[in-house]
Amino acid sequence: MDSDQLRGLLERVRSGDVDVDAAIDRLRHLPFEDLGYAKLDHHRSLRHGITEVVFGKGKTAEQIGAIAARLLEKSRNLLITRADPAAAAALKAKFPETEYFPLSGAARIWRDRTMNGKGKLAVVCAGTSDIPVAEEAQVTAEIMGNEVEAIHDIGIAGIHRLIAHSERLMEARVVVVVAGMEGALPSAVGGMVSVPVVAVPTSVGYGASFNGLAALLGMLNSCASNVAVVNIDNGFGAGYVASLINRL
Amino acid sequence: MDSDQLRGLLERVRSGDVDVDAAIDRLRHLPFEDLGYAKLDHHRSLRHGITEVVFGKGKTAEQIGAIAARLLEKSRNLLITRADPAAAAALKAKFPETEYFPLSGAARIWRDRTMNGKGKLAVVCAGTSDIPVAEEAQVTAEIMGNEVEAIHDIGIAGIHRLIAHSERLMEARVVVVVAGMEGALPSAVGGMVSVPVVAVPTSVGYGASFNGLAALLGMLNSCASNVAVVNIDNGFGAGYVASLINRL
Amino acid sequence: MDSDQLRGLLERVRSGDVDVDAAIDRLRHLPFEDLGYAKLDHHRSLRHGITEVVFGKGKTAEQIGAIAARLLEKSRNLLITRADPAAAAALKAKFPETEYFPLSGAARIWRDRTMNGKGKLAVVCAGTSDIPVAEEAQVTAEIMGNEVEAIHDIGIAGIHRLIAHSERLMEARVVVVVAGMEGALPSAVGGMVSVPVVAVPTSVGYGASFNGLAALLGMLNSCASNVAVVNIDNGFGAGYVASLINRL
Amino acid sequence: MDSDQLRGLLERVRSGDVDVDAAIDRLRHLPFEDLGYAKLDHHRSLRHGITEVVFGKGKTAEQIGAIAARLLEKSRNLLITRADPAAAAALKAKFPETEYFPLSGAARIWRDRTMNGKGKLAVVCAGTSDIPVAEEAQVTAEIMGNEVEAIHDIGIAGIHRLIAHSERLMEARVVVVVAGMEGALPSAVGGMVSVPVVAVPTSVGYGASFNGLAALLGMLNSCASNVAVVNIDNGFGAGYVASLINRL
Amino acid sequence: MDSDQLRGLLERVRSGDVDVDAAIDRLRHLPFEDLGYAKLDHHRSLRHGITEVVFGKGKTAEQIGAIAARLLEKSRNLLITRADPAAAAALKAKFPETEYFPLSGAARIWRDRTMNGKGKLAVVCAGTSDIPVAEEAQVTAEIMGNEVEAIHDIGIAGIHRLIAHSERLMEARVVVVVAGMEGALPSAVGGMVSVPVVAVPTSVGYGASFNGLAALLGMLNSCASNVAVVNIDNGFGAGYVASLINRL
Amino acid sequence: MDSDQLRGLLERVRSGDVDVDAAIDRLRHLPFEDLGYAKLDHHRSLRHGITEVVFGKGKTAEQIGAIAARLLEKSRNLLITRADPAAAAALKAKFPETEYFPLSGAARIWRDRTMNGKGKLAVVCAGTSDIPVAEEAQVTAEIMGNEVEAIHDIGIAGIHRLIAHSERLMEARVVVVVAGMEGALPSAVGGMVSVPVVAVPTSVGYGASFNGLAALLGMLNSCASNVAVVNIDNGFGAGYVASLINRL
Amino acid sequence: MDSDQLRGLLERVRSGDVDVDAAIDRLRHLPFEDLGYAKLDHHRSLRHGITEVVFGKGKTAEQIGAIAARLLEKSRNLLITRADPAAAAALKAKFPETEYFPLSGAARIWRDRTMNGKGKLAVVCAGTSDIPVAEEAQVTAEIMGNEVEAIHDIGIAGIHRLIAHSERLMEARVVVVVAGMEGALPSAVGGMVSVPVVAVPTSVGYGASFNGLAALLGMLNSCASNVAVVNIDNGFGAGYVASLINRL
C-alpha cells in the first residue's frame, strides 16, 4: 500500500464510503511491511549517503555491466569489488571514467567526490602480500568520501618501521590495519593510537596460518582494547565501517 | 634520559663543557626509548582521558584493593572487571562510592562524570543470558563518559520486538550488540541503523555453540557491512571501542 | 498505536478534525512496529497453541517460581527444561500438579491435554546414556499434545534390536532419533521409515566424540535423505519441531 | 527365498514331502533377509511414492544416460542432481522432456505430476549466491509433488524485505530456508512462522565462513525452536525432507 | 515368533488346519526380526564367548550391583570399566572374588579363566601417566582369555629402552600400544614387529595435546602400515579388539 | 661392521693380534646399529613375507619404473599404490604381467600367489563412491595372499541390504569396512560379526563431511567394540593390517 | 650382556674354548640393545650434565619425596615442575634447601651451581598473567646453569615499554618469550634481537584464545625468522632448550 492507496483509503473514510471499522481492518491487515519498507529504506539512503556496492565475484562481465547501468541511474557512485579484468574492461567500455585496481579487483565509478569523513582515515598493512586487501579498504574508504593515508609494509618484526610512521598514525581519526601471518600489527598500532582500530586478518601465510585463522584469532585476542575485527580478507568491510566511524 | 638530563646535556653543549661530537654520540646512544616512552605515554594519557581499568579475575581482594588505591591517586575514575563479590565488598569498605554489578562482576568508582560521548551509545542484547556481557559493556561505556541506551532481550526470532525498538536504535551514534547462540542480532541491527555496530559474541548456548564460536563466526560473516567484532564475552572491549567511536 | 488510537485517528479523519494529509503523515510516522507486533504476536499464539516454555538452567528456584506463576495466568500448560531438583521442589510446593523428570531436569504442568498431533510420534534413543535427552524430547512432545512412542537402547551395533522395533517405528508419523557416540542411528532409522526423522546428537561419549561433535557430523552427513538435525543435546528442540510436523 | 519358493516349501510340508523339523530348519536357516528385503522394500516404495534420484557428480554422461534409462523403466519420474551440462545434453537427446537447471545442475524428467503435498512449500534464500542451492531444493520438492513458493534474496540485514514477504511465508505448510555467511535467516523466518523450518547452510562466503561452517553452526544454534538443519549445500536433502513433511 | 510357534504353524499347515496362503501371509507378516534376533544373538554369544561388560561411569554402586547380579546369572565372567571405589567396594561385598584396579577403575569377576588367545598379547605404554589406560587394556585382555605381557614406560625419546624390550615385543602375537603426547610409540613398535598393532591415544598431555587429539592424529598418520587405532583413552576397546585378533 | 669384519676381529682375538681389551673397546664402540639393522631387517623380511610396496603419488613414470625394476630383483611381488595411468602404462610395457586398477590407481605385479591368509577376508563398502578405496584394500589384501570377499554398496540406510549379506560377512575371519559420509557401516557390521573389523573412513561426502573427518570421528566412536580405524582413504593400510590379522 | 660377559666370551675365543663361528652367532643374537642402552645412556648423562627433572602433576607428596630421594643419590640437582604446595612442604621437610615457587609450582634443589651457559639468557613475558610460565622457564634455566635476565610485562600494545628494554634484550645470547592472548611478543622481540628466540604460548586469555591456540598459531606464523616455538604453557621446555642453546 503506497501513499496514493493510503490517501485513497483515508479519503473514502472521510467521505463516508468506508466506515472506520472497515478501515481499521484494512489497515490492520494491509501488508504493513510496505510502509515499513519505504520508511526504513528512506532512512538508509538518507543516512548512509552511500555509494552502491556490487560483489563482483561470480558475476559475468555482462551481468556486472547491466547491474552497474541500473544502479548508476539512481546513484552517482558505484563500487564493484572482486571484479576480474574482463568485467573491468567491459565496464570501462561502457563507463569510461571507470577506475580499475587489479591487485584487489576493485572497480570504481566515482563521480560525487564529496568528502564525508571528518578527518584522515589511515590504512596500514603489514607486508606486501597484504596490499590487495589494504587496497580494497582504501578504494572503499575513498569512494565513501574519505581522505586516506596509506602506509604499507610495517610489520611487527620491524618495530622501528612502525615507530617511523607513528606521527602519521597518530594523526588519523580511525585506522584500518591489515595483516596476515600472526596478525599482530593491530595490537601494536592499537597501543600507539587512541582512536578506533579496525583490524582485517588476511589469508596471507602458509602452514599453520590456516588461511588466515591464525591472524583472525590473534586480532580477536588483541591486548589493545581499541581493536575491533572484520572477516578474513574483508578489506571492503573494514573500509566501510571505518568510513562510518569517520563520518561521525 | 628525562627532560632534566637532556637540559643538562644541552646546557653543557652551550657552555662548551661538552663538544658537539660528544653530544651527538651521547644522544645517539642514549636509551632513546626513554624519550619515546615519555612521548608516547603523554599522548596516550592526553588523548584517551581514560578511566584506569583493572582485570579483576585471578586477583585477591587485597591485591585489588592495593591496585585501586594506587591508581586512584592519579585517576579519578576506576573500573574493575570480573571482580568477585568478596573483592567488591573489600573495595566498598575502602571506597564507599564503589558501585558493584554482580551479573558481570564489574566494580566502578566513578567520580569524574564528564560526558565525552557526543551522542547516545546503545547496548543491545539478544537474550536474558547475554545480559552480564551487555552490562559489562554498559558499565564501561558509562564510566568512559557516555549516555547509554540499554535494550535487552530482542532476539532475531522475534523480529517484531526488534522493530519495536527501531526508533531508539536509529537514534544511537554507535551500537554495541551482544548475542550468543547463532549471533545473528548484529546483522539485523546493522541492517537497520547506519552507524557503526560493535558486535560481541557471548559464550551463551550449548552443544554446537562451542562456547561462543558459533556466534563469533556468525558475526564475522555478517551480511551487514557496518559490523566489527570483538572477542567472545568481551563486553569491556566493546564498550571501550564504542566509547572511542562516540568521542569522535 | 493500538486499535483504540487508530480508531480515534480515523474517526477524526471522518469528522474532519484531522485532514487526510496529516493522517497520512501520522500513519507514516507511527511506530509501525506496534501494529506489526500485535499482528505477528496474534498469529503466533493463534497458530502455535503452544505451551509456554522456560529454560530453567541458571535460574533460581524463586525466579522459576515467579516466572511460572506469571505464565500460568495466560497459559494452561508450562514446560520448564533443565530445572534442578530444588527448583522442581519449589514449583511442586506451589503447583502440586507439577511433574518432575530428574534425568532430563524437565518439569511440567500439564493441564490442557488436548491431542494436537495427528499420529504417533516416536522417540528413539541409542543407549541408556542418551535417555535424558530422549526424555526431554518426549516430555516436550507430550505437553505439545502428542502420543509418544518411546523406544530406548537400540544401537546400530545391534541391528536385530532395531529390526525388532521396525513395526513400531513404521507406525510413527514422525520420528525423533537421539544418539551419541558415532550418531549413526538416525541413518538406520531413516532408511527404515518413510517419514521425517529429527535427529538429536548427544554429548555422550568420550575422547574423539568431542562432546557430541562426532555424532553431530555423522547425522549431518546421513546417507538417509529424510533426516534433519538439531543442536547437540537439544531434546527440547527435537520434540518441538517434531510436534509441529505431527500437527500438520 | 521369494514367495514362490516359500509356497513350494509349505506345499511340500502340507503334502508330507518335507517334515516339520526340516521345514523349521530350512526356514530358520533361510537367508531371512530376503524376506526382510522384500518386505522393507515394498514398504519403502509404497510409502515414499518417490521419484528415483541419482547423484550426478563424478558420473559420465554415458553412465548417467544408462542409469536413467534403467530407472525410467520402473519409475515415471527421475531427478539427477549435480549433473554437468554435457550430461544434461546427452540426457535431453535421449529423453527430450528433460529439464535442466544449470545453476544447481539439477536435471529432471517429470512425467507424473501428481501433487502429493497438502499445502504450499516455501523455499527462501538469503542472497543471490544462495540461489543454486535453493533451486536444487525447489526442483526436488516440485518433482516430489509440491507446489513451491520461491522467495529469493531476503537477507537478515534487510528486515523490511523479510517482512514484505511475511504473508507469503505464513501461508506455507513447511519452509526451506537457504543461507550462507552467518546463516541467520532461518532464525528470523522461524520466529515468523509456526510451521517446521528446514534450514540449509550454504558454502557461500569467504574467510571465516569456513566453507559453510559458520552458517551451519548458526543454524544449529538457532534461537527459534522450529528449525532443523541439513548438511551444507544440501538443497536436495532439504527439499526431500520438506516434501515428506508436506505429505503428512 | 519362536521355534515353538513356528512348529505349531507348520504342523497346522501339515494337518490342513491352516492353508498355504494363510501360512505365507502369516510368515510374511510375522515379525521376522524375532527370527533374526534369535539367530544373530545366538551367533554372537556362540562366537564371542565373551565376558559381559558394563560401562560403570555414571552408574551408582546400587545400579552396578544389580546389573552385575543379573549378568552373573548367565555369564561366569564380568568386567566393569570406569567404576569408582565406592562401586567397587559394594561389588566386593556382594562378590568377594571381585578384583579392583583403582588406576583405571576396572573391576573384574573372573571365574572362567580359559585361555582363548593363541599367543602372547603385549600391552605397551609410553609414560607412567598412560598406565591407567594400559591397565584397562590389560584387564580386558586377561578376562577375555589372554596371557598379557605388560611393558610400561618406553617412550620414543628413549629409543634404547624400546630396543631393550624388542625381544619381548617380537614374541607377541598382537600388540596394544598406549601413548599420549605426540603418540609416536605405535609407529616405532609397528616398525619393529610384524604383527598387528592396536594403538590407543591417551588424553595425557597439556596445551596443544588438545586432550589426546595430537596423539590420535599422530597414530592415524603412522608411517607403519600395521597400525590401527581406537578412540582416545579407550583401553577397553583396544584390549577387546586385540583379544579377538589373538583368538584367530 | 658386517659378518666378515666381525669374523676378522674375532680371528685376530684368537690369534692374539688383538687383545681382549682392545676388542671389547672396538665392539663397544662399533656402530652397533649395523648389527641391529641386519637383525631387525632379517626379522622383518622373514616374518612379513611381504610384497614390496611403493607409494606412486608424486613419482614420475620413469621413477616408478626404475624403483620397480630394482625391487623386483629381490621380491617376486610388487604393489604400487596411487599410480596414474601413464605410470601404469610404462610399467606394463616393462612388465607385461602388470595389472592396473584405474579406480584406485593400484598397479600390481603378482607372481607369487601363495595364500597366507587362513580364512576369508571381507572388504565391504558403503556406497559406489567408496569403491576406489575398497579396491585399494582388496588389491593389497590379495597380493599379500588373501582370498577376498568383496561386498559393495551396503549402506546403513538400507539395513535390508546389509542383512542380505550377513551370511557372507559372518564367514569372514576379518572384515575391512570402507565408508564415507557418516561412517556408520563399521558399527553395523561390527555388531553383526564376532571378528576384528578394520574401518576405513573415506573423504566421500560434501559440506560437513569435512573431507572424511565426519566418517573418521564416527568410526572412532563406534559403539561396536571390535572396530579399529585407519587413516582417511587409507585402503592400503586397512588391507595390510587385515592381512596381518588373517595370517595369524 | 655387560662388559664382564663380553670379556668372558672374548677370552674364551682367545683361549680356543669358543670358536669364532659360535662367537659370531653369540654376538649376533645377544640382546644387542643392552650394549646400545649403555652406550646411549652414557652419552646422554655425559653430554647433558643435566639436573634430574620430575613432572610433579598427579603425583602425591609421598611419591615425589621418594622419587626425589632416589634421584638425589646420583644427581646433585633436582627440579620438580607443577608440584602443589603440600608436595613442596613435604620435600622441604626432607631436603631443607628446597626452594619453592608457588606461582609456577616449581620446586628446586640446587646444589651444584656451576654456570654452563656462556652468556645471559633472557626470559621475557607479556603480561602479569604470563608470569607463572615465565617463572617455570627461569627456574629451569637457572638450575641448568644459566644467568637469567627476567623482564616481565612488556606487551606488544605498549611498544615503548618493549623499546625501553631493548638494550637488555640485545645483550642476551638467547631469549625465551612467553605470551598469551595474541602471542605477538616473540615477533616483536625477534625483530629486535639477532639471536634465537624460543617462544612459549600461554593459555592466558578467554573466548577465542581457545586456551592458548591463538597464541600458538600466532607464534608459529611469526614474521620474524629467528623464532621457534614450544607447547602451550611449556615454560620448562623453553627453559630447557634455551639452556642447551646457551651451552653451545
Added chain:
Amino acid sequence: MDSDQLRGLLERVRSGDVDVDAAIDRLRHLPFEDLGYAKLDHHRSLRHGITEVVFGKGKTAEQIGAIAARLLEKSRNLLITRADPAAAAALKAKFPETEYFPLSGAARIWRDRTMNGKGKLAVVCAGTSDIPVAEEAQVTAEIMGNEVEAIHDIGIAGIHRLIAHSERLMEARVVVVVAGMEGALPSAVGGMVSVPVVAVPTSVGYGASFNGLAALLGMLNSCASNVAVVNIDNGFGAGYVASLINRL
C-alpha cells in the same frame, strides 16, 4: 633527523642561535624513530651478517630479477625461496652463478662463503616426500655459513636406520628434523642427541594429516625436551634459526 641535522641543531645550541628550551622541544618532538631506525638497523646488519632473503612465491620473474639486482648491490649473498623455474632461469641469465634447487624452489647466489657456524648442522628428514622442505633448510643453512650434514629418509618405523645414523647425529651442534605424517622423528632424534633440535612439520600425508596439522601437534607435544618447532613446511625458518644457534 639524521646525523647532519642533529649536528646542525647542536651547533646552533652552542652558538646560541637556538636556546636550550627550543632545542629540548625540537628533540622531544623530532621523529625520534629515525634515530631508532638507524640504531636498530645498524645492530641488525652488524650482528646478523645475513644473506638477504626474498620470498619468491607470487612474484614474477621480472620482479625477482629487479629485487635481486637491488639487494646484490649491498649484500654479497642472496637467497630466494619458493621461486618457480622461470624466475630461476631469468635470474641465472642475469647472474650466472645462480644455483637453483627445483625440489624446494630455492635459488641462491652465494659469493661470500665464510663459515659462520661453529660446528656441524645436521638436517634430517623422515621420508623422501619431506626432502623438498629439508632441502630448503639445507640451502638456507649453507648460505648462512654452515657445514650441513644431510641425512634423508630415516623414519620412526625403521628405528634401525635411525640408529645407523646415530654417530653422525651425535656429532652435530644443532639438528633440524623435518617430518610429515605423524611427525615423530624429532622426538626420537631429540632423545638421542643432547643439542637443540629444530623441528619442521611438513604437509606431507593425506586424510587426517590435515595438511601437516598432525605432524605439527606431534612435534609440539614431543616427549623430548630439547625440541622447538617452526611452522609447517617452513624449511627456511628452521635453517635460519638453526644457523643462529650454530653461530653462538
